[in-house]
Amino acid sequence: MLNIVLFGPPGAGKGTQAAKLLDRYQLVHLSTGDILRSELAAKSQLGLEAKRYMDKGELVPDEVVIKMIEGKIDGNAGAKGFIFDGFPRTTAQAAALDKMLEKKNAPITMMLALEVEKEELIKRLLLRGKDSGRTDDQDQSIIENRIKVYNSETAPVQGFYEAQNKYKGVHGMGSIEEIFKRLCTAIDSRKKM
Ligand code: ADP
Numbered sequence: 001m002l003n004i005v006l007f008g009p010p011g012a013g014k015g016t017q018a019a020k021l022l023d024r025y026q027l028v029h030l031s032t033g034d035i036l037r038s039e040l041a042a043k044s045q046l047g048l049e050a051k052r053y054m055d056k057g058e059l060v061p062d063e064v065v066i067k068m069i070e071g072k073i074d075g076n077a078g079a080k081g082f083i084f085d086g087f088p089r090t091t092a093q094a095a096a097l098d099k100m101l102e103k104k105n106a107p108i109t110m111m112l113a114l115e116v117e118k119e120e121l122i123k124r125l126l127l128r129g130k131d132s133g134r135t136d137d138q139d140q141s142i143i144e145n146r147i148k149v150y151n152s153e154t155a156p157v158q159g160f161y162e163a164q165n166k167y168k169g170v171h172g173m174g175s176i177e178e179i180f181k182r183l184c185t186a187i188d189s190r191k192k193m
Helices: 014-025 032-041 045-054 062-074 091-104 118-132 140-154 157-162 176-191
Strands: 004-007 028-031 082-085 110-115 167-171
Touching: 004 014, 004 157, 014 028, 014 082, 014 176, 028 032, 028 062, 032 045, 032 062, 032 082, 045 062, 062 091, 091 157, 110 157, 110 176, 118 140, 157 167, 167 176
Parallel strands: 004 082, 004 110, 028 082, 110 167
Antiparallel strands: none
């Protein structure tokens, strides 16, 4: 299996690149943000609980997202591999993911991290807020809080994968195609190892 963690701050372009990678490598996309938003649209109890955190730019509790991802992995038993997008966002989530995949004998292949400067992130998110209507992208203070939470809780996940020799940083500025090529090169060279 090819199991990729796509990593990077809010607005780094994970969703855009994930869509292209799925197509190229025939993977299943698991975006916790997308799953939470569809739970919210369906007004499920999970969605309504998650909303309280998402609206403030805080993280939804680990146990909630971990259970949710576990359900999706089990529900895609025939998959060739997964792209995890927006997950794991804490080291506790990363450890839980390793455990789940251990049971399947299909560890994480690598973490690909999109590196983008903060000013560019805020610009992209505000633009996305106008186009998509995502309320957490429309308010500069919620965006700033998400970046703050990213730096304190999510950035340490990099070290988790570095310790396993699975971390690969990729320059995340430039055209969508250029960035996609960089990601594919990183994946293809890892696959040959
Ligand atoms: P972005 O990458 O732009 O921040 P996402 O769509 O990945 O947006 O996530 C939106 C919101 O959903 C986050 O701000 C957070 O509240 C919640 N969320 C998504 N994934 C997770 C996760 N793995 N753990 C906790 N909360 C999450």
